[in-house]
Amino acid sequence: MSQLSVEPVEEPREPAPQGGRGIRRVLSPVRSARGIARILLWAGAAISVLFVVLAVFAPWIAPYRFDQYSAGGHPFPKQGAPDATHLFGTTVQSLDVASRVVFGARTALEVVVQSVVISLLVGVPLGLVSGYLGGWLDRSLVLVMDALFAFPSLLLAIVLSFLLSGLIGGTVTAAALSITVVYIPQYFRVVRNTTVSAKEATYVEAARAIGARPITVMRRYLFTNVVQSVPVIGTLNAADAILTLAALGFLGYGVQPTQAAEWGYDLQRAVADAGAGIWWTGLYPGLAIVLLVTGLTLAGEGLNETLNPTLRTRPLRRVLLPPLPATLAPRTHRDRP
Amino acid sequence: MPTKPDPTDDALIEVRDLSVHYRLGGSAAARLLGRDTGAVRAVDGVSFVLRRGEVLGLVGESGSGKTTLGRAMLGLVRPTSGRILYRGRDIGAARERDLRRLRRDLQMIFQDPHAALNPAMDLGTAIGHPLRIHRLAATPAARHRRVVEALERVGLVPVEQFLGKYPADLSGGQKQRAVIARAIISGPSLLVADEPVSMLDMSVRAKILDLMLELRRDLGLTYLYITHDLATAKFFCDRVAICYLGKIVEIGPTTQIFAEPRHPYTRALLAAIPEPDPSRTVMRDLPRGEIPDAARPPTGCAFHPRCPHAFGPCGWEARDLRALLESRWTRIGDDRYRAEQSLFADLAELDTPGRRIQIRAAANAQGLLDLLTEMRAVDPAEPFWRGVTDIQIDGDRVVIEFAPPVEPHLLPMDEVAVSCHLYDANLSPDAQVSDRTP
Numbered sequence: 187m188s189q190l191s192v193e194p195v196e197e198p199r200e201p202a203p204q205g206g207r208g209i210r211r212v213l214s215p216v217r218s219a220r221g222i223a224r225i226l227l228w229a230g231a232a233i234s235v236l237f238v239v240l241a242v243f244a245p246w247i248a249p250y251r252f253d254q255y256s257a258g259g260h261p262f263p264k265q266g267a268p269d270a271t272h273l274f275g276t277t278v279q280s281l282d283v284a285s286r287v288v289f290g291a292r293t294a295l296e297v298v299v300q301s302v303v304i305s306l307l308v309g310v311p312l313g314l315v316s317g318y319l320g321g322w323l324d325r326s327l328v329l330v331m332d333a334l335f336a337f338p339s340l341l342l343a344i345v346l347s348f349l350l351s352g353l354i355g356g357t358v359t360a361a362a363l364s365i366t367v368v369y370i371p372q373y374f375r376v377v378r379n380t381t382v383s384a385k386e387a388t389y390v391e392a393a394r395a396i397g398a399r400p401i402t403v404m405r406r407y408l409f410t411n412v413v414q415s416v417p418v419i420g421t422l423n424a425a426d427a428i429l430t431l432a433a434l435g436f437l438g439y440g441v442q443p444t445q446a447a448e449w450g451y452d453l454q455r456a457v458a459d460a461g462a463g464i465w466w467t468g469l470y471p472g473l474a475i476v477l478l479v480t481g482l483t484l485a486g487e488g489l490n491e492t493l494n495p496t497l498r499t500r501p502l503r504r505v506l507l508p509p510l511p512a513t514l515a516p517r518t519h520r521d522r523p
Numbered sequence: 524m525p526t527k528p529d530p531t532d533d534a535l536i537e538v539r540d541l542s543v544h545y546r547l548g549g550s551a552a553a554r555l556l557g558r559d560t561g562a563v564r565a566v567d568g569v570s571f572v573l574r575r576g577e578v579l580g581l582v583g584e585s586g587s588g589k590t591t592l593g594r595a596m597l598g599l600v601r602p603t604s605g606r607i608l609y610r611g612r613d614i615g616a617a618r619e620r621d622l623r624r625l626r627r628d629l630q631m632i633f634q635d636p637h638a639a640l641n642p643a644m645d646l647g648t649a650i651g652h653p654l655r656i657h658r659l660a661a662t663p664a665a666r667h668r669r670v671v672e673a674l675e676r677v678g679l680v681p682v683e684q685f686l687g688k689y690p691a692d693l694s695g696g697q698k699q700r701a702v703i704a705r706a707i708i709s710g711p712s713l714l715v716a717d718e719p720v721s722m723l724d725m726s727v728r729a730k731i732l733d734l735m736l737e738l739r740r741d742l743g744l745t746y747l748y749i750t751h752d753l754a755t756a757k758f759f760c761d762r763v764a765i766c767y768l769g770k771i772v773e774i775g776p777t778t779q780i781f782a783e784p785r786h787p788y789t790r791a792l793l794a795a796i797p798e799p800d801p802s803r804t805v806m807r808d809l810p811r812g813e814i815p816d817a818a819r820p821p822t823g824c825a826f827h828p829r830c831p832h833a834f835g836p837c838g839w840e841a842r843d844l845r846a847l848l849e850s851r852w853t854r855i856g857d858d859r860y861r862a863e864q865s866l867f868a869d870l871a872e873l874d875t876p877g878r879r880i881q882i883r884a885a886a887n888a889q890g891l892l893d894l895l896t897e898m899r900a901v902d903p904a905e906p907f908w909r910g911v912t913d914i915q916i917d918g919d920r921v922v923i924e925f926a927p928p929v930e931p932h933l934l935p936m937d938e939v940a941v942s943c944h945l946y947d948a949n950l951s952p953d954a955q956v957s958d959r960t961p
């Protein structure tokens with residue numbers, strides 16, 4: 187055996203500087219992504235980043251505001267075909283389609299970020315506590331979460347949006363909250379199940395043995411090892427959140443048109459146009475949805491493939507055989523111990 | 524060789540009649556309905572005293588309950604019954620809050636160093652964590668100083684190189700040193716070392732054991748050293764306790780136990796100690812079969828199915844006959860096996876407990892009796908027959924009666940205590956184990 191040396195295809199881990207160690211450790215599987223996973227990850231990331239740029243710089247990128255129907259005293263044409271001033275044309279409300287698509291990215295990003303953050307803040311601690319403490323608390327939480335999970339997600343979002351619109355109006359936050367409820371059970375489940383298996387690890391018993399309180403065990407020992415599965419659901423949920431948001435908007439339960447530009451709402455308004463041969467009002471918001479959802483899904487799947495050990499197939503390593511001493515050479519073609 | 528502690532030394536921990544049973548599977552519903560799902564008797568009525576400053580070895584095969592006993596001593600698992608007295612308090616009954624405070628004093632070294640450290644925590648933080656938990660350092664600077672000191676003590680030098688490392692960057696031996704550093708930093712009086720070297724390379728084993736002895740000398744530690752390896756126990760322990768199926772079968776000074784092992788199980792273990800050959804670290808096969816299921820331990824003496832000296836009161840039962848038949852059937856030819864098996868109406872009857880068993884014959888009871896008589900004639904030395912007091916035919920069945928089982932208890936003999944009927948004058952006046960050396 188000592189004659190075989192295994193040469194990693196990639197450079198061995200370089201000693202990282204003290205500071206960024208934690209982040210680097212988390213990101214190291216991403217950097218080491220290979221093959222299809224790598225392509226998925228990068229393509230998805232590129233598309234997503236494009237939309238993030240659109241969202242962040244919307245006021246500078248979009249030619250007009252999302253609710254602007256005139257410029258310099260000249261009202262915009264109604265359902266005007268794409269031309270030099272209105273690159274993607276205008277809608278039945280004389281709004282600039284290009285501007286609405288760009289500002290729609292901003293709405294989508296806001297909703298996704300808010301909903302992911304809120305469901306993380308609720309789902310992860312609940313899952314951790316439930317999985318670690320077990321008992322009746324765990325059983326009842328699992329029951330509630332499973333019930334929520336089994337409920338059709340769009341219906342759940344609609345019900346919540348309906349309730350919330352009475353309280354805080356059809357704002358972006360209301361939309362984000364309605365979507366949140368759909369995703370909390372997913373974070374809860376994943377974190378709870380990982381916790382249940384991680385708490386059997388010796389290092390958790392070791393933490394108890396040095397006198398750590400349950401809250402310390404969860405914060406310092408379980409959390410860091412359990413959250414690693416979360417980014418994957420985060421990206422996958424982000425894609426799903428975009429779709430749910432659009433569906434809410436399309437059905438009229440989403441963000442109110444006065445609050446922000448939203449692709450689902452625009453699509454719904456464009457339904458009537460389609461029959462009249464007015465294609466631009468529907469095509470661009472629709473394309474935006476498809477593209478962003480694809481981008482986020484690719485990134486999510488790429489991450490999943492890279493981070494999830496059960497799916498991961500390690501790239502083969504080359505085994506280098508050192509030259510054998512001449513005397514042994516003929517016998518060791520099929521080497522046996 | 525470690526120095527012998529003065530026998531008058533006071534007790535650090537006293538364990539009295541401790542039992543830890545793990546409930547077997549069984550859903551919540553089954554428990555609600557009061558159905559008994561059974562239990563694994565991992566530790567079953569163990570008593571001993573751990574003296575201040577000594578190294579007590581806990582030796583036994585896999586599954587004999589060593590780890591469970593060690594965990595119970597630290598309050599990591601609750602006893603089913605019995606007491607663990609430490610400074611006048613019962614660890615087994617202490618509230619979790621009080622236990623946490625006690626854990627400064629009682630620490631553990633784990634078998635698998637690769638799993639005992641949080642993979643996401645660097646060494647400096649991990650080793651300093653007990654200080655933080657118990658508020659033992661006034662300032663971060665003071666904590667840092669003590670971490671550095673602990674790392675130096677366990678030989679992880681130069682310290683600066685190790686402070687920022689993660690467990691994945693260390694070798695097994697280095698991880699175990701880090702685990703030891705974390706265990707000693709809070710100034711404990713007892714270290715439970717659960718097979719601390721069994722997962723390490725041969726080359727580092729001796730170094731870790733040396734380190735542990737050095738720490739004991741410098742810090743006045745007491746060890747409970749759990750192992751299945753008699754060779755390290757001989758080198759490392761002042762006293763050893765031999766465990767079998769959740770019970771201590773022999774306990775006494777290491778030198779005496781190794782010079783004059785009394786319990787048949789200890790003898791078998793010692794006979795199985797490998798020559799100093801590093802590749803053999805597991806015990807060799809004991810006579811006759813496997814360690815039994817701790818959920819259904821044999822009656823009487825739990826060792827009797829494997830014991831070459833077992834006799835009348837050792838706890839014979841139907842299961843032993845079944846084992847005997849099965850071992851016979853693996854030896855004889857296929858045809859005879861089938862013929863003999865067909866004599867029985869239902870082999871499952873050989874699982875019924877009790878002193879008197881009735882075995883129904885498929886056709887004629889005489890054939891069955893003949894088989895048993897033949898078995899006895901072929902191997903009259905088989906200990907099983909010493910436990911049979913009567914075999915009779917009763918209609919279509921054969922009735923076997925066994926001697927009443929007696930459960931052995933630790934009997935003091937010199938400085939050693941042995942749990943075996945051979946040393947009980949009331950049960951075994953004639954049996955002299957010394958002239959039946961295995």
Ligand SMILES: Nc1ncnc2c1ncn2[C@@H]1O[C@H](COP(=O)(O)OP(=O)(O)OP(=O)(O)O)[C@@H](O)[C@H]1O
Pocket residue numbers: 545546563564565583584585586587588589590591592751817
């Ligand atoms: N958490 C648990 N739940 C149920 N049964 C358990 C549990 N832990 C241990 N057991 C059972 O208790 C018995 C004793 O186990 P224990 O780990 O104490 O033995 P051990 O002597 O340490 O063995 P080893 O040398 O393999 O470590 C075994 O039969 C084991 O299967």
Ligand code: SF4
Pocket residue numbers: 786787788824825826827828830831832833834837931942943944945
């Ligand atoms: S009591 Fe002694 S002789 Fe009897 S089975 Fe047990 S060890 Fe063997």
Ligand SMILES: [Mg+2]
Pocket residue numbers: 589590591717
């Ligand atoms: Mg063990």
